[in-house]
Amino acid sequence: MFSNHKYIAFETIVIREIRRFGRIWLQTLVPPAITIGLYFVIFGNLVGRRIGEMGGFQYMEFIVPGLIMMSVIQNSYSNVVSSFFSHKFQHSIEELLVSPVPNYIILSGFIVGGMARGLAVGTIVTLMSLFFADLEIQNLFITITVVLLTSIVFALAGFINALFANTFDDISIIPTFVLTPLIYLGGVFYSVELLPPFWKFVSGLNPIFYMVNTFRYGILGTSDVNIVWAFFILCVFIVILFTSCLLLLRKGTGLRS
Amino acid sequence: MTIAISIQNLAKTYANGFEALKGISLEVEQGDFFALLGPNGAGKSTTIGVISTLVNKTSGSVEVFGKNVDTHVYETKLDFGVVPQEVNFSQFEKVRDIVMTQAGYYGLPRKLAAERCEKYLRKLGLWEKRDERSRSLSGGMKRRLMIARALVHEPRLLILDEPTAGVDIELRRSMWEFLTEINNSGTTIILTTHYLEEAEQLCRNIAIIDEGRIVENTSMRKLLNELDSQVYILETTSQIPPDLDLKLEKASLEIIDEHCMEVTVSGGLSVNEVFAVFSEVGIKIDSMRNKTNRLEQLFLSKLEGND
Ligand SMILES: Nc1ncnc2c1ncn2[C@@H]1O[C@H](COP(=O)(O)OP(=O)(O)OP(=O)(O)O)[C@@H](O)[C@H]1O
Ligand SMILES: [Mg+2]
Secondary structure, eight states, rough: OOOOOOHHHHHHHHHHHHHHHHHHHHHHTTTHHHHHHHIIIIIIIIHHHHHHHHEEEEEEHHHHHHHHHHHHHHHHHHHHHHHHHHHHHHHTHHHHSSSSSSSHHHHHHEEEEEEHHHHHHHHHHHHTTTTTTTOOOHHHHHHHHHHHHHHHHHHHHHHHHHHOSSSSSSHHIIIIIIIIIHHHHHTSSSSSGGSOHHHHHHTTOOOHHHHHHEEEEEEHHSSOOOOOHHHHHHHHHHEEEHHHHHHHHHHHHTTTO | OEEEEEEEEEEEEOOOOOEEEEEEEEEEEEOOEEEEEEOTTHHHHHHHHHHHTSSSSEEEEETTTTTEEOOHHHHEEEEEEEEEEOOOTTTTTHHHHHHHHHHHHHHHHHHHHHHHHHHHHHHOOOOTTTSSGGGGOHHHHHHHHHHHHHHTOOOEEEEESSSTTTHHHHHHHHHHHHHHHHHTTTTTTEEEEEEEHHHHHHSEEEEETTTTEEEEEEEEHHHHHHHOOOEEEEEESOOOOTTTTOTTTEEEEEEEEETEEEHHHHHEEOHHHHHHHHHTTTOEEEEEEOOOOOHHHHHHHHHHHTT
């Protein structure tokens, strides 16, 4: 029919996703900005001054990259999980399922929609951080690449969560019980150099730890992890999650009876 | 003649073990206006679900314009549009956005999408509502919105699952006119309905489905001819001889008891002729009731036959 059908369909999904979180900005953009802003004030500014240095930097400088990353992770995830589940809940997902849009386009559309929100909040948080710390980005390429890849990983994870979710509880369980602990223990607030060997080892099993540290490396030029290894892990996660999503979509898990 | 849709031995057993379709076969020709009639739970929506890929079939095959829906997913999906039984658009989106988004899913370039969107929203009387959130529409408007949405890519086959449920009489008539117009312009239409009048008004061919089986598949005209026959219940004062035989080609007789019988009289034969035959053999009629009530009656008898 139309040669660029797939592109038009993709664009349609992305625009609809962006319009959705734009329409409800009071729920999607403002709360994360406020939360992270409070972290800046309380941990960075008030408590941070007493902490002194962390990983060779002032505490404020140390946590800014971590907090930016935290906002990207949480918002990429939560945009996809709530949007996709809401389409499931309202049955409007059927519009897509009945249409000739291929699964990989459906998936990519939602992923890019989630990234858009993750990056929008990430940008807001970055701008806010300028009031608290002077950051000079050491390696722009690494900084941007790791944010994009991380955003993809968590958008994909949110998609899987939404596929399996049957109730609104199901879309808050994983963020609360899995995502948040992993983020908090992922080196956002401290350097693993502070930890005893055993916990240092455990931190190494947490993928978020690599993402946060690589991002911190891009901005500050220092990291607790091997950067190449971190990128490798990110890519492996993306491949595994993307493939799983496609398989689940093909099977119709949670979508077709 | 091109076949718009061909369903072969379609069976569906849901995850809970319920057998919703027990092997149905159907063919609908291009240009047809086809009714799928059946009571609640017959399997109408399940059938449509399988065609539109929302329901995974257990066995059987579906072809749309000669192409298998499993192997030619892309082409077959472009060829049909579906109006579901239940509302399935986002309640938070605006009327126009819903139709425009659908157009995007079918790859329509923006300009063409905007034209089609306006065309169909106007035709369905929703243009004034284009900037309202779909949630604020009335039930009948929501249904029309789903029709506009299904038409925006101008499919060759339009499938409607109870399009007029919960729609008032006036609106139903205008919807009928609209569907007839669409059909006259070449679109094949399949609709499911509980309203027998609706099938009679609109459709050329009909299948009756019950408990996951097709119990009748014929032309509307034949069905109506069958309905032409009348069944009378006659009570007699004199005893009916058990071996009574009506010497009439177009009437048949069933004796219920000594004083009661059912006579089925086909089109063209007058009741007087029947009475004449009775008086010849000396049977006196005490009272007479008309039993049949056209389509409803036939509908029920077909379904009984399925037990
Ligand atoms: N997801 C499901 N899981 C289990 N059983 C189902 C499911 N969906 C439908 N059924 C059953 O399958 C049967 C057929 O349902 P279907 O919706 O196809 O009927 P229908 O002919 O469309 O009825 P109605 O006129 O009420 O819409 C019903 O008995 C229904 O309970
Ligand atoms: Mg139904």
